[in-house]
Amino acid sequence: xxxxxxxxxxxVSGFPEWLPQIRRIEQHWFDHIRSVFExxxxxxxxxPSVEELDVLAAKGEVDKEIYVIERLHKEDDDKEARLAxxxxxxxxxxxxxxxxxxxxxxxxxxxQMQRVWRGERPQxxxxxxxxxxxxxxxxxxxLPLHFDAEVPSIMIEILQGLDVxxxxxxxxxxxxxxxxxxxxxxxxxxxxxxxxxxxxKIGGDDGVRKLLHSTTSLNDQQIEKIIGFTHIKTPDxxxxxxxxxxxxxxxxxxxxxxxxxxxxxxxxxxxAGLVVAxxxxxxxxxxxxxxxxxxxxxxxxxxxxxxxxxxxxDLAGSYINKHLPGVGISIGFSRLFDYxxxxxxxxxxxxxxxxxxVVLPSEDRRAHAAETARILRHRxxxxxLYHADQKLAKQLGYAEKKGIPYVWFPPFDDGGAHEVKDMTxxxxxxxxxxxxxxx
RNA sequence: GCGGUCGUAGCUCAGCGGUAGAGCCCUCGGUUGUGGUCCGAGUUGUCGCGGGUUCAAAUCCCGUCGAUCGCCCCA
Numbered sequence: 001x002x003x004x005x006x007x008x009x010x011x012v013s014g015f016p017e018w019l020p021q022i023r024r025i026e027q028h029w030f031d032h033i034r035s036v037f038e039x040x041x042x043x044x045x046x047x048p049s050v051e052e053l054d055v056l057a058a059k060g061e062v063d064k065e066i067y068v069i070e071r072l073h074k075e076d077d078d079k080e081a082r083l084a085x086x087x088x089x090x091x092x093x094x095x096x097x098x099x100x101x102x103x104x105x106x107x108x109x110x111x112q113m114q115r116v117w118r119g120e121r122p123q124x125x126x127x128x129x130x131x132x133x134x135x136x137x138x139x140x141x142x143l144p145l146h147f148d149a150e151v152p153s154i155m156i157e158i159l160q161g162l163d164v165x166x167x168x169x170x171x172x173x174x175x176x177x178x179x180x181x182x183x184x185x186x187x188x189x190x191x192x193x194x195x196x197x198x199x200x201k202i203g204g205d206d207g208v209r210k211l212l213h214s215t216t217s218l219n220d221q222q223i224e225k226i227i228g229f230t231h232i233k234t235p236d237x238x239x240x241x242x243x244x245x246x247x248x249x250x251x252x253x254x255x256x257x258x259x260x261x262x263x264x265x266x267x268x269x270x271x272a273g274l275v276v277a278x279x280x281x282x283x284x285x286x287x288x289x290x291x292x293x294x295x296x297x298x299x300x301x302x303x304x305x306x307x308x309x310x311x312x313x314d315l316a317g318s319y320i321n322k323h324l325p326g327v328g329i330s331i332g333f334s335r336l337f338d339y340x341x342x343x344x345x346x347x348x349x350x351x352x353x354x355x356x357x358v359v360l361p362s363e364d365r366r367a368h369a370a371e372t373a374r375i376l377r378h379r380x381x382x383x384x385l386y387h388a389d390q391k392l393a394k395q396l397g398y399a400e401k402k403g404i405p406y407v408w409f410p411p412f413d414d415g416g417a418h419e420v421k422d423m424t425x426x427x428x429x430x431x432x433x434x435x436x437x438x439x
Numbered sequence: 440g441c442g443g444u445c446g447u448a449g450c451u452c453a454g455c456g457g458u459a460g461a462g463c464c465c466u467c468g469g470u471u472g473u474g475g476u477c478c479g480a481g482u483u484g485u486c487g488c489g490g491g492u493u494c495a496a497a498u499c500c501c502g503u504c505g506a507u508c509g510c511c512c513c514a
Contacts, residue, residue: 010487010505064512088514116514121440123508132514201510305514332514361472396474412472423474 014121014128016334021348021403026337029162030113033133033331036158037111040150042135045110047092049117053082055095058318065119085117089134090315090328097138098319107139107147113333125304125335136328138315143325145259148291148311149266151329155295155307156274158331164340166298169307170233170278171263173291175256176243177279180229183250184222191215196230197282200302230280236268237261239277256290263291289313293329297339306336349403353382355438356420357399360386361412372410372418375433383408399423406438 018026034044050069067085086092089112097104113133122128135154137147152169159167177196181189195202195211202211205227212223225246232242240257260277267275283292288310295307309329316324340346358373360366366385373385384404386395399407400423409419409428420436421428 008487013506118513120512121510126513130514308514330514335514359473392473394474398474400474407473409473421473426474428473 014126016127016129016338019351021351022341022346024350024353025341025346025348029333029337030133032161033113033158033333034111036154036161037133037135040109040154042109042111042154045093045096045112046114047086047089047096047112049085049115050083051086051092051095053084055319056084056086056091067117067119087118088116089114089132089330090136093134093136093138093328094316094324095319097324098316098322101320101322107137107143109135109137111135125332125339127334127338130332130334131337133331133333134309134328135330136326138324138326141323141325143311143327145262146266147327148259148263151309151327152275152293153267153270155293155329155331156270159295159307160271160274162336162340164297164306164336165343167295167306168273168298169275169293169295170281171260171267171275171291171293172277172279172281172283173256173260173263174283174288174310175252175290176260177229177256177282179250179253179256180243180246180248181226183248183253184225186216186218186222188216192218192226193282196226196280199230199280232277232279234264234277235272235275237264237277239264239279243279259290283308283310287312291327300339303339304335305332306339307331350405351402352384352404354384354402354404355381356383356406356408357395357402357404358383358385358408358410359392359395360389361410363389365410365412369410372408372433376408379434381438408433 037044053068056066064087066087069083069085093110093112097108111134113131115129116132117129119128120126135151137143137151152171156169177193178189181192186192192212195208195215198211199205199208202208208227208230209223212218212226218226225248228246229243232239234242237260240261243253243257264275264277278294281292281294283294290311290313292310293308294305296305297303307329309327311325311327313325314323315326316322356373356376358369358376360369366389370385373383376383386398396407398404405423407421407423409421411417417430418433418436419428420431422439
């Protein structure tokens with residue numbers, strides 16, 4: 001007798017996995033998202049999990065926490081390129097488009113639903129491995145502004161279809177904020193952007209005032225203009241008038257106002273309250289140069305954005321000598337899914353796709369039962385044949401535990417009738433496998 | 440990387456100096472071709488890991504690892 005060594009597995013923080021019944025829901029979500037993307041003519045691509053570190057770092061230093069991969073048995077003098085797991089899908093897209101520029105047709109509209117990895121400390125709504133569902137449109141030299149309204153429309157349609165509760169997408173345009181600050185004579189904007197971005201967390205207007213006083217040399221008048229600016233929030237293009245009353249003028253500001261007004265005017269078909277122009281949206285210090293999007297739950301705005309993105313004037317400039325503007329938006333699938341899972345405390349019944357469990361009456365009836373299962377399968381049902389010659393109570397119990405909605409009794413003797421039992425109400429009837437349908 | 444909380448059975452947890460517990464789950468049974476309820480029986484633990492204090496540690500102390508929440512950052 002040898003002692004069995006057991007390595008007791010622990011959950012790996014930030015790498016979620018689900019039971020089959022939750023995974024089923026996740027798959028339905030993916031199906032829904034895919035079908036909406038495709039209904040707008042977006043095509044699917046998939047890129048490798050890894051990119052060369054040089055690709056990820058092409059825009060300069062990588063400030064994100066990324067996972068580098070290497071072989072366990074690598075030699076010390078290994079010369080192969082260093083690889084890293086991608087931390088988003090935009091950088092891989094840029095590389096993909098640059099590399100296949102000749103073979104793609106523009107505007108290139110693609111969707112991508114893959115895992116991405118970040119080494120940050122996990123917490124509620126934040127994982128180290130998670131899914132993002134991206135759509136982007138890339139064009140050569142000129143990308144019509146209509147797309148800036150199309151991509152958020154698509155995402156809102158998806159979120160409504162998933163029944164995720166009350167949410168709101170906030171839109172702004174980088175040029176408005178940057179132009180506004182430039183018009184105020186502010187050149188070094190990083191600290192200001194950070195203060196505006198953190199407004200909700202640092203205690204609203206007073207928090208912003210304090211932070212701006214301590215990190216910048218702005219005067220009270222400038223600070224009050226900024227505070228007033230961050231309050232501008234309208235369901236349509238009327239934000240333009242509000243900005244005008246602040247009396248700041250700048251060419252970039254004007255351009256941004258026109259662009260965002262255009263986008264808002266093209267979103268008026270969306271149900272009231274779902275989209276709003278909100279000039280306090282900063283969207284990090286990323287590569288966005290125009291429209292930016294952010295989406296939050298109304299009853300839990302601090303949870304983090306569940307759907308965001310924006311326009312970038314030159315997506316692939318680091319990889320190809322072409323001018324390729326793009327606009328894209330991404331659903332934080334895992335963040336959204338986990339939120340709904342915890343909030344709704346899903347208790348799904350079905351643990352398997354099986355619609356019908358075919359009973360095995362006895363070992364010598366197996367061939368006949370298997371034939372019944374085949375007939376039902378060809379008619380489009382998901383069918384399993386019970387695996388062993390066991391008491392019917394046991395077979396019924398199996399269907400019950402797995403949440404299989406129907407149990408099928410093939411004839412127990414030659415010439416007998418088929419019967420099907422509806423497990424939800426116990427009703428059992430004589431039926432024909434060629435014509436029966438689930439109620 | 441920095442703080443707060445928490446690690447006991449597969450799961451949820453009780454026990455908080457004196458021989459490891461409950462509920463759930465799981466397995467079997469309550470006779471012949473029918474689940475959920477009920478009843479009975481049974482299996483399951485390096486009390487996260489290492490050290491210290493003590494006659495005695497799951498229990499007190501220190502360390503460590505892990506999880507979790509928050510900060511930074513972000514989907």
